[in-house]
Amino acid sequence: MNEKGIKVGLVGCGQIADAHLQQIRRIPWAEPVAVCDLEPLLARQAAERFDIPGQFTSLEQMIEQSRPDVVHITTPVESHRLLAMQLLEAGVHVYVEKPFSVSVAEAQDVLDCARRNDRLVCLGHDQLFDPAWLECCKRIDAGEVGDVQHVESVLGYPLHGPFGTQVIANPNHWVRRLPGGLFQNTISHPLYRITEFLTDPEPELQASWFSRFKQIPFPTELRAHLRGEQVTGSLLFTSSTKPCHRLTRVYGTKGGLEVDLDSQLIRADKRNRYPGAFAKIEEPWRQVRESVANLSRNLCSFWKGELHYFEGMKRTFQLFYEAVRDGSEGPISYDEMIRVTQIMDRIFEECRRSDADRAGAKRLRRSSQTDELEGSKAESMAEQSIGSSSQRS
Amino acid sequence: MCEITSETGKAAMQVLLTGATGFLGRRVLRELVDEGCAVRCAVRPGSDVQSLRQFVGARRWSCTETVNVQLSNVEQCRELVRDCSVVFHAAASLSGSASNLVMNSVVPTRSLMAAAAEERVARFVLVSSLGIYGAQQLPGHATLDEQCPVDSAGHLRDPYTYSKILQEEVAWKISLERNLPLVVVRPGVIFGDERGALSHRVGLQLGGLLLRMGGRQQVPFTYVENCAEAVALAGFNSGIDGQIFNIVDDDLPTGRQVICRYRKAGRKLRVIGVPQFATNWLARFNEWYSSKTEQQVPAVLTRYRVQAMWKPLRYSNERAKQQLGWHPSITFDEAFERTIASGV
Numbered sequence: 001m002n003e004k005g006i007k008v009g010l011v012g013c014g015q016i017a018d019a020h021l022q023q024i025r026r027i028p029w030a031e032p033v034a035v036c037d038l039e040p041l042l043a044r045q046a047a048e049r050f051d052i053p054g055q056f057t058s059l060e061q062m063i064e065q066s067r068p069d070v071v072h073i074t075t076p077v078e079s080h081r082l083l084a085m086q087l088l089e090a091g092v093h094v095y096v097e098k099p100f101s102v103s104v105a106e107a108q109d110v111l112d113c114a115r116r117n118d119r120l121v122c123l124g125h126d127q128l129f130d131p132a133w134l135e136c137c138k139r140i141d142a143g144e145v146g147d148v149q150h151v152e153s154v155l156g157y158p159l160h161g162p163f164g165t166q167v168i169a170n171p172n173h174w175v176r177r178l179p180g181g182l183f184q185n186t187i188s189h190p191l192y193r194i195t196e197f198l199t200d201p202e203p204e205l206q207a208s209w210f211s212r213f214k215q216i217p218f219p220t221e222l223r224a225h226l227r228g229e230q231v232t233g234s235l236l237f238t239s240s241t242k243p244c245h246r247l248t249r250v251y252g253t254k255g256g257l258e259v260d261l262d263s264q265l266i267r268a269d270k271r272n273r274y275p276g277a278f279a280k281i282e283e284p285w286r287q288v289r290e291s292v293a294n295l296s297r298n299l300c301s302f303w304k305g306e307l308h309y310f311e312g313m314k315r316t317f318q319l320f321y322e323a324v325r326d327g328s329e330g331p332i333s334y335d336e337m338i339r340v341t342q343i344m345d346r347i348f349e350e351c352r353r354s355d356a357d358r359a360g361a362k363r364l365r366r367s368s369q370t371d372e373l374e375g376s377k378a379e380s381m382a383e384q385s386i387g388s389s390s391q392r393s
Numbered sequence: 394m395c396e397i398t399s400e401t402g403k404a405a406m407q408v409l410l411t412g413a414t415g416f417l418g419r420r421v422l423r424e425l426v427d428e429g430c431a432v433r434c435a436v437r438p439g440s441d442v443q444s445l446r447q448f449v450g451a452r453r454w455s456c457t458e459t460v461n462v463q464l465s466n467v468e469q470c471r472e473l474v475r476d477c478s479v480v481f482h483a484a485a486s487l488s489g490s491a492s493n494l495v496m497n498s499v500v501p502t503r504s505l506m507a508a509a510a511e512e513r514v515a516r517f518v519l520v521s522s523l524g525i526y527g528a529q530q531l532p533g534h535a536t537l538d539e540q541c542p543v544d545s546a547g548h549l550r551d552p553y554t555y556s557k558i559l560q561e562e563v564a565w566k567i568s569l570e571r572n573l574p575l576v577v578v579r580p581g582v583i584f585g586d587e588r589g590a591l592s593h594r595v596g597l598q599l600g601g602l603l604l605r606m607g608g609r610q611q612v613p614f615t616y617v618e619n620c621a622e623a624v625a626l627a628g629f630n631s632g633i634d635g636q637i638f639n640i641v642d643d644d645l646p647t648g649r650q651v652i653c654r655y656r657k658a659g660r661k662l663r664v665i666g667v668p669q670f671a672t673n674w675l676a677r678f679n680e681w682y683s684s685k686t687e688q689q690v691p692a693v694l695t696r697y698r699v700q701a702m703w704k705p706l707r708y709s710n711e712r713a714k715q716q717l718g719w720h721p722s723i724t725f726d727e728a729f730e731r732t733i734a735s736g737v
Contacts, residue, residue: 014493014496015489015493018491039496041495041563042496045491045492045495046492162488162489162493163493166493169438215439307689308689
């Protein structure tokens with residue numbers, strides 16, 4: 001660490017690296033010192049556009065020459081474990097973009113390595129620090145919804161956006177090689193918005209995936225239901241509806257709250273105080289007042305220049321760098337990283353099992369149909385033969 | 394390596410075309426087949442080949458083969474270019490982040506050119522962009538031709554232009570190092586049946602509003618059919634290896650004239666005119682606000698980009714006329730009418 005604060009490096013200069021570099025630059029005491037990518041053109045474009053002094057195609061060289069305190073890993077997930085362990089062993093703190101790893105075993109390896117080397121790891125669960133989400137949690141902690149009973153989390157995915165188009169076009173795309181496919185790269189966000197309230201280590205779960213598009217050869221929709229001791233949760237990943245939302249609804253014993261991260265809106269679902277027809281006036285009136293409050297808050301944030309899509313990411317970085325600087329714990333606990341990764345593994349396993357069950361059921365149906373067909377053929381043949389024999393008799 | 398000479402017959406020549414399903418590529422394909430070439434089209438898996446087939450028609454389709462390929466894979470590229478005399482590289486991503494554009498346009502160009510050099514292709518024709526010039530260095534009302542230097546600070550431009558600057562840099566480097574004859578075609582703003590003429594060079598679209606930038610400067614248009622002819626000619630004319638050709642039509646209209654034509658054609662446009670002198674102020678404000686709010690609103694409009702995009706300049710197509718023998722066969726008036734008639 002120099003007098004300016006934290007020296008930051010980044011490995012993997014793809015699309016999400018832009019968001020990281022933009023947010024790092026917003027932290028005055030963080031200095032992006034180097035970027036690294038196996039593809040020199042990618043490293044170059046990131047270095048040029050963000051005015052970063054070091055550009056490398058080798059991680060060793062970047063560590064050696066730029067001596068970063070923290071390195072952000074924004075490479076495809078398959079490489080996270082190796083890169084993170086290499087960095088931790090070199091004495092560098094690591095920020096890993098979600099998802100953490102291909103499996104929970106890999107995640108455990110990385111965290112063990114961090115403990116051995118007395119370095120910190122932070123995982124990109126950045127929506128937990130989004131201003132709207134923080135406000136929602138504050139209201140829940142204040143008892144506005146009572147005891148949380150159920151959490152619904154929605155992720156609308158733009159499959160025909162710049163990234164999705166590449167995944168569709170390239171059969172060898174790294175996303176398609178993941179055990180959880182497209183979902184492994186994305187569902188941690190809606191999932192950790194559920195596990196924030198559903199704290200059981202191993203909740204019961206049901207999950208299935210399927211495709212809405214005939215021409216796309218991999219599943220594009222996922223549904224998962226989780227059941228803990230106190231709280232249940234449902235996760236909806238959809239790439240067939242518009243607009244592509246990042247929504248969470250929290251249902252409690254006293255009421256509910258809905259948070260829309262894209263529009264930075266929080267809507268309350270409250271019990272009406274007035275009876276019958278009056279309630280039908282009361283509810284829209286409450287919604288008007290709520291809309292005015294949301295508009296005022298967003299206008300105020302706009303005036304202050306705080307309406308950033310990746311505001312949560314900036315706050316997560318800031319908390320992580322503070323932890324690195326002060327030697328305290330990072331913003332995301334290791335237990336949480338392991339728990340979310342484990343639940344993701346189980347969801348994908350369940351989806352595959354459900355696929356296998358469905359395929360088995362289909363086979364069974366087909367064979368029973370064939371049996372029925374053969375049975376009815378045999379019956380009609382028997383009837384014919386009986387008929388002919390009776391004619392003979 | 395065979396050379397493209399005036400004797401090289403086009404008939405039955407095997408050529409490779411990338412980007413054949415695109416707006417320009419499909420017209421280039423038509424030109425190439427009409428010239429008598431057998432055309433191998435490199436298409437990405439999942440591309441709409443049926444629509445391409447309908448576009449070119451059954452007769453031309455019989456001279457066309459399509460190959461599903463990832464252009465970033467050198468081995469696949471080698472297979473692809475094998476036995477091809479000329480490669481026409483028209484594939485490029487038009488939108489997305491800079492990193493995506495680099496991965497989808499620049500890296501594939503490098504692989505394809507490396508493969509073309511190994512397979513001793515006689516000529517590589519790269520479809521680049523007129524936008525890559527460092528026009529901000531020219532005085533106002535100067536003529537922009539092939540002598541003008543390429544922008545040396547491409548990262549300050551929009552992601553698409555930056556990717557085209559990197560693409561050309563990579564292309565010239567490989568051409569020099571691997572002795573691969575290269576011809577670069579730099580079209581202006583391509584418009585036509587599927588893409589209207591209200592480009593960024595005319596103004597910026599803000600929701601349903603068009604922010605007309607300046608308005609008295611010429612817009613370097615080229616009608617897609619004219620441009621396709623130029624690209625095809627760049628593959629076959631002899632003695633032009635190592636040359637660059639700007640492709641713009643004759644009698645270019647100004648931004649204001651384009652808007653007037655749209656209105657005359659009955660289109661309702663909501664336009665706010667920003668006078669030339671105010672474009673810099675607007676850019677200065679955008680830069681200031683973006684920096685003050687840590688990019689709450691990104692600095693899309695910068696003084697650097699304003700100078701590069703909307704400076705009043707004249708555009709020359711003399712070299713293409715003289716050395717390619719190209720003449721925009723469809724006038725701007727006719728091209729505009731066709732475009733309007735197509736509904737875009």
